[in-house]
Amino acid sequence: MLRSSPLVVILLWCAGLGAAAQFSKISLVFADLEAFYTGGRASPLFGFILSIISFLGIVFGLTAGLIVARVGFRKMLIAGLVLGAIIALIEATLPALPIMMGLRLVEGASHLIITVAAPTLIAQISAARFVPLAMTLWSTFFGVAYALTAWFGEPLVAAYGIPSIFYAHAIWMIAIAAILWLVLPKVEDTNPAPIKNLLRQHVTVYTNPSTSAPAFAWLCYTLTFVSLLAVLPPFIDESVRILTVGLMPLAGIATSMTLGVFLLRFVSSVTVVIVGFASAAFVMILFAFAPANPILCVALFATLGLVQGANFAAIPALNVSATDRAHANGAVAQMGNLGNTFGTPIVLGMISVMGFSGIVVFALIAYALGIAAHVILARQRA
Numbered sequence: 001m002l003r004s005s006p007l008v009v010i011l012l013w014c015a016g017l018g019a020a021a022q023f024s025k026i027s028l029v030f031a032d033l034e035a036f037y038t039g040g041r042a043s044p045l046f047g048f049i050l051s052i053i054s055f056l057g058i059v060f061g062l063t064a065g066l067i068v069a070r071v072g073f074r075k076m077l078i079a080g081l082v083l084g085a086i087i088a089l090i091e092a093t094l095p096a097l098p099i100m101m102g103l104r105l106v107e108g109a110s111h112l113i114i115t116v117a118a119p120t121l122i123a124q125i126s127a128a129r130f131v132p133l134a135m136t137l138w139s140t141f142f143g144v145a146y147a148l149t150a151w152f153g154e155p156l157v158a159a160y161g162i163p164s165i166f167y168a169h170a171i172w173m174i175a176i177a178a179i180l181w182l183v184l185p186k187v188e189d190t191n192p193a194p195i196k197n198l199l200r201q202h203v204t205v206y207t208n209p210s211t212s213a214p215a216f217a218w219l220c221y222t223l224t225f226v227s228l229l230a231v232l233p234p235f236i237d238e239s240v241r242i243l244t245v246g247l248m249p250l251a252g253i254a255t256s257m258t259l260g261v262f263l264l265r266f267v268s269s270v271t272v273v274i275v276g277f278a279s280a281a282f283v284m285i286l287f288a289f290a291p292a293n294p295i296l297c298v299a300l301f302a303t304l305g306l307v308q309g310a311n312f313a314a315i316p317a318l319n320v321s322a323t324d325r326a327h328a329n330g331a332v333a334q335m336g337n338l339g340n341t342f343g344t345p346i347v348l349g350m351i352s353v354m355g356f357s358g359i360v361v362f363a364l365i366a367y368a369l370g371i372a373a374h375v376i377l378a379r380q381r382a
Helices: 005-028 030-038 044-051 053-071 073-091 097-125 128-139 141-160 163-183 198-207 209-231 238-264 269-287 294-318 322-354 356-381
Strands: none
Touching (some): 005 030, 005 044, 005 073, 005 097, 005 128, 005 163, 030 044, 044 053, 044 097, 053 073, 053 097, 053 322, 073 097, 073 163, 097 128, 128 238, 141 163, 141 238, 198 209, 198 322, 209 238, 209 269, 209 294, 209 322, 209 356, 238 269, 269 294, 269 356, 294 322
């Protein structure tokens, strides 16, 4: 039986890749699915096949943290992976669109469980000195999953058709579930909070400066991350657009795993998040003088990499018990889904009124609020 915690951490990260693939697999075949279901006719409602998975995260993100802490991290993680595998197998049959939409909604439950339980377990099983590195690794799961889906998914679908990506996802999820069932140690809280009066528990978590700080900062991060990936490319010079767009998320991963990990050895995770937001704000100010400059686009996402890794590292740094960490991860999931869902519509509205300046103003407000959230809540903890 595998006992090395670094290898178990990597396996838990692989579970995160499976959760992120619940988004990336649909992005990969979105046009093909639209043609299959709508006959090639553009339908705004069809866009929900990608985003509907976020609905449960917005409504039940923190609730998932409460349930996972109560039922058990190991048990819930494996259940989430198995549920995800079953759904992927059914999706591979390409059922009628209402059924597919329903499956995607239920898949949101699998996604939530994994993204709450896995990072909580990573923080629990890692040696204290390696927790910042482990949490920074966890923070890369979304970007890495999208890259792997593009590299391996495109040739797979080209050779075997749309269902193949769903079958591959199901195999990944069930394989990781089986391995984790064999090797994952039982790590539970000795006194988890009872699940009752959910509204009061939401208030408790979001008014606690330790459990809420990573969530509020993550909202400010996700408001801009996905939206800027969507709205910046049309403004970038066409001759370097593809290269720039490919480098943007990779720059964030590279920064978080190098400079971010280095800084976490000397200063607190909250400080690194604030530095990341401040650096991103500085780059946005430079955009006012050089709109959509490719180098600045890559630099922006490089600075956001500091926020990406350090904000996840802040969860175990600010919260000692497994239950509090699960609650914080649930709140992060809830705020992250909220930011991903509403960031793009907000910035598009600002662009329609202000042009490219709307992007700059939108991002500066978000990053200022991210800094303010951590500074104010740090003072409350002090």
